[in-house]
Amino acid sequence: MALLEVSDLRVRFSTDDGLVKAVDGLTFSLDRGRTLGIVGESGSGKSVTSLAIMGLHRGRAGQHGAGKQAGTEVTGEIRLDGEDLVTASDERVRQLRGSKMAMIFQDPLTALHPYYTVGAQIIEAYRVHNNVSKQVARKRAVDLLGRVGIPQPAVRVDDYPHQFSGGMRQRAMIAMALSCDPGLLIADEPTTALDVTVQAQILDLIVDLQQEFGSAVVIITHDLGVVAELADEVLVMYAGRAVESGPALNVFQQPAHPYAWGLLASMPRLDVARVERLKPIPGTPPSLINVPPGCPFHPRCAYPAQVGGDRCRTEEPALNEIAAGHRAACHLTAAKRREIWASIDPARAPEPGDAPDPAEPPADLADPADLADPADLADPADLADLADPAEPPAGPAELADPAEPLSDDGRPAPEAGTVTEVEAP
Amino acid sequence: MVTFVIRRLITAIFLLVVVSIITFAIFFLIPRLAGQNAYELATQYVGRNPTRAAILQMEAKLGLNEALPVQYWHFLVGIVAGTHYNDGPSVTYCPPPCFGYSFRNQQPVWPQLVAALPVTVSLAIGAAILWLVGGVAIGVLSALRRGTFFDRFSMAVALAGVSLPIFFTGLISLELFSYKWALFPNVTWVPITQNPALWARNLVLPWVTLAFLYAALYARLTRAGMLETMNEDFIRTARAKGLRERTVVVRHGLRAALTPILTIFGMDLGLLLGGAVLTETTFSLPGLGQFTILAIQNQDFPEIMGVVLLAAFFIVVANMLVDILYAVVDPRVRT
Numbered sequence: 001m002a003l004l005e006v007s008d009l010r011v012r013f014s015t016d017d018g019l020v021k022a023v024d025g026l027t028f029s030l031d032r033g034r035t036l037g038i039v040g041e042s043g044s045g046k047s048v049t050s051l052a053i054m055g056l057h058r059g060r061a062g063q064h065g066a067g068k069q070a071g072t073e074v075t076g077e078i079r080l081d082g083e084d085l086v087t088a089s090d091e092r093v094r095q096l097r098g099s100k101m102a103m104i105f106q107d108p109l110t111a112l113h114p115y116y117t118v119g120a121q122i123i124e125a126y127r128v129h130n131n132v133s134k135q136v137a138r139k140r141a142v143d144l145l146g147r148v149g150i151p152q153p154a155v156r157v158d159d160y161p162h163q164f165s166g167g168m169r170q171r172a173m174i175a176m177a178l179s180c181d182p183g184l185l186i187a188d189e190p191t192t193a194l195d196v197t198v199q200a201q202i203l204d205l206i207v208d209l210q211q212e213f214g215s216a217v218v219i220i221t222h223d224l225g226v227v228a229e230l231a232d233e234v235l236v237m238y239a240g241r242a243v244e245s246g247p248a249l250n251v252f253q254q255p256a257h258p259y260a261w262g263l264l265a266s267m268p269r270l271d272v273a274r275v276e277r278l279k280p281i282p283g284t285p286p287s288l289i290n291v292p293p294g295c296p297f298h299p300r301c302a303y304p305a306q307v308g309g310d311r312c313r314t315e316e317p318a319l320n321e322i323a324a325g326h327r328a329a330c331h332l333t334a335a336k337r338r339e340i341w342a343s344i345d346p347a348r349a350p351e352p353g354d355a356p357d358p359a360e361p362p363a364d365l366a367d368p369a370d371l372a373d374p375a376d377l378a379d380p381a382d383l384a385d386l387a388d389p390a391e392p393p394a395g396p397a398e399l400a401d402p403a404e405p406l407s408d409d410g411r412p413a414p415e416a417g418t419v420t421e422v423e424a425p
Numbered sequence: 426m427v428t429f430v431i432r433r434l435i436t437a438i439f440l441l442v443v444v445s446i447i448t449f450a451i452f453f454l455i456p457r458l459a460g461q462n463a464y465e466l467a468t469q470y471v472g473r474n475p476t477r478a479a480i481l482q483m484e485a486k487l488g489l490n491e492a493l494p495v496q497y498w499h500f501l502v503g504i505v506a507g508t509h510y511n512d513g514p515s516v517t518y519c520p521p522p523c524f525g526y527s528f529r530n531q532q533p534v535w536p537q538l539v540a541a542l543p544v545t546v547s548l549a550i551g552a553a554i555l556w557l558v559g560g561v562a563i564g565v566l567s568a569l570r571r572g573t574f575f576d577r578f579s580m581a582v583a584l585a586g587v588s589l590p591i592f593f594t595g596l597i598s599l600e601l602f603s604y605k606w607a608l609f610p611n612v613t614w615v616p617i618t619q620n621p622a623l624w625a626r627n628l629v630l631p632w633v634t635l636a637f638l639y640a641a642l643y644a645r646l647t648r649a650g651m652l653e654t655m656n657e658d659f660i661r662t663a664r665a666k667g668l669r670e671r672t673v674v675v676r677h678g679l680r681a682a683l684t685p686i687l688t689i690f691g692m693d694l695g696l697l698l699g700g701a702v703l704t705e706t707t708f709s710l711p712g713l714g715q716f717t718i719l720a721i722q723n724q725d726f727p728e729i730m731g732v733v734l735l736a737a738f739f740i741v742v743a744n745m746l747v748d749i750l751y752a753v754v755d756p757r758v759r760t
Contacts (some may be wrong), residue, residue, distance in 0.1 A: 098667030111656035125666040160756040
């Protein structure tokens with residue numbers, strides 16, 4: 001049984017403008033020790049999904065200020081270790097929060113309380129779920145801070161968040177999240193607010209700690225580089241539903257959904273000479289109140305004509321398995337998809353007979369380090385480089401090319417690997 | 426932290442000196458700039474229908490012919506060492522701390538201030554406790570129950586509270602609770618040393634009246650602050666840790682929302698300690714506020730100047746305490 005099983009999850013908010021279907025029939029599962037990357041634009045429902053898993057959308061009706069929380073409705077199933085969280089009581093979910101599932105947030109400065117020391121906040125997190133003395137919890141906090149790479153943890157434990165650097169704050173957040181050894185760790189854009197040089201360190205830390213603690217990790221991001229580096233599996237979300245999911249390699253090498261193509265094509269590349277502009281996805285994400293009928297992506301999709309008829313506008317495509325474990329929700333036929341993807345990205349599209357070859361998979365999917373190893377893969381080195389902008393680009397040849405998207409200081413531009421974000425109207 | 430406190434203390438002392446210079450200038454420099462000579466100025470310090478001799482005597486006593494810095498220096502020395510108002514034949518002694526001498530009442534200003542102070546302090550502190558507890562509690566509950574009947578009702582009352590002047594609510598409460606139903610008859614000032622029970626009973630109406638105004642303000646401020654704070658990321662973190670909702674609200678939410686309230690509270694209390702003019706007048710409490718009104722009505726300049734200085738002192742001290750307290754509460758301010 002998978003550690004986390006989400007099936008037919010629907011999250012709706014009633015607002016003055018109407019019912020917002022933030023998540024609409026999402027299904028996925030995640031095993032212990034594995035990493036799932038959830039990718040999508042702003043407003044695609046990825047953060048709402050994580051909040052729903054944590055039960056943080058809850059709020060006794062009309063309370064806690066935020067009006068939008070008042071009329072939140074969650075249906076479907078979220079099973080953590082077999083226990084359904086959707087129907088569980090508030091108190092039960094509270095007990096699980098922090099102990100069985102923990103979360104790291106985007107901006108560690110605002111996510112930490114400015115008035116309490118870092119140590120006090122970790123101690124608090126540990127003591128809610130463990131009946132221990134302050135001294136014991138403090139020792140645990142110091143250990144954890146040391147474990148996440150804070151120098152002089154015994155001293156820094158008494159520092160306030162503002163005395164930490166951005167990277168150290170995120171490390172402290174991670175220490176806090178791991179204090180109770182949770183089986184599930186959700187990281188909601190854990191590196192977005194950080195300096196590029198620090199991003200790679202934080203990602204490495206998450207990988208290390210995942211191996212040490214054996215947690216399942218959900219990484220929510222719009223940064224495809226992060227996903228390429230960390231994730232074993234990828235879930236691409238659009239308009240509150242999954243449009244493509246599968247092993248990270250498959251999704252990156254042979255993306256099957258036009259939206260995934262758009263995401264990949266809008267990402268800067270270091271391995272090809274920059275002769276063409278980046279291709280943004282036209283249009284804006286749909287309103288989640290009036291989701292387009294049929295395939296929600298059809299208004300922005302370039303290929304409804306290739307499907308033929310009115311199918312894209314009238315019939316919502318099911319999330320069908322197109323290869324082992326690889327699913328996509330698109331009406332295009334397999335042949336058409338391969339043809340189009342090859343025309344979009346000749347460099348990455350597989351030659352006939354090349355990968356994916358089930359007989360020769362990368363040695364160990366569970367180890368994301370392999371993703372960074374070009375030897376194992378057909379051509380994902382570009383992705384790995386994008387994922388880690390702190391690393392120098394692959395070779396001197398690329399550096400010499402003035403067309404490379406490098407910033408002034410010679411490092412890859414910080415936007416590398418970031419999907420152009422378009423805010424929902 | 427120690428350096429911060431010392432720095433803040435020095436600033437406060439500097440501020441007090443500046444305030445005293447400005448106050449002094451208002452009473453002695455501006456009339457001169459407006460074209461009054463020493464004789465005309467002295468006229469205002471003597472009783473009604475003064476003789477020319479009396480005015481000249483006053484001019485000499487106050488040293489109005491001396492250079493202004495010298496006059497100011499005498500004034501400062503008087504605070505520490507007392508002043509001898511000397512016109513040759515007679516000497517009027519004002520013992521330290523001498524904040525001026527009211528020649529109309531034939532008594533130094535300071536003892537009058539000291540006599541009025543307990544009234545104002547009793548009124549201000551009592552009301553402050555009431556409005557702080559009441560206002561913050563209502564504000565927090567309103568924020569947590571946003572949009573409910575409780576929220577709407579208490580915010581409507583709060584709006585009335587900030588809108589209604591004290592001489593209205595005070596008179597209504599006097600009429601109802603003191604005269605009509607005689608729950609608190611004969612509201613007069615009784616020192617706490619004389620009869621604590623009566624002191625408290627007689628202060629209930631002024632306390633509630635004054636606190637109503639401020640509680641309304643504080644409820645609205647607290648509500649707004651809590652609504653903002655409860656949407657902060659660190660509140661989500663606190664919930665994500667699995668803390669109980671009460672802990673989230675009190676330890677994480679209220680702690681952050683109260684900090685700005687603290688600043689305003691210090692300022693309000695400091696301001697009130699200089700005299701709650703309307704409340705004291707409405708309830709006939711012989712505090713600094715009433716003292717001020719009487720001094721102005723009598724055009725008793727030394728008294729006015731004394732009370733202005735005292736009020737300024739309270740505000741400066743309150744300001745300093747708030748700053749120091751802020752540093753205690755918010756670690757980001759300390760460095």
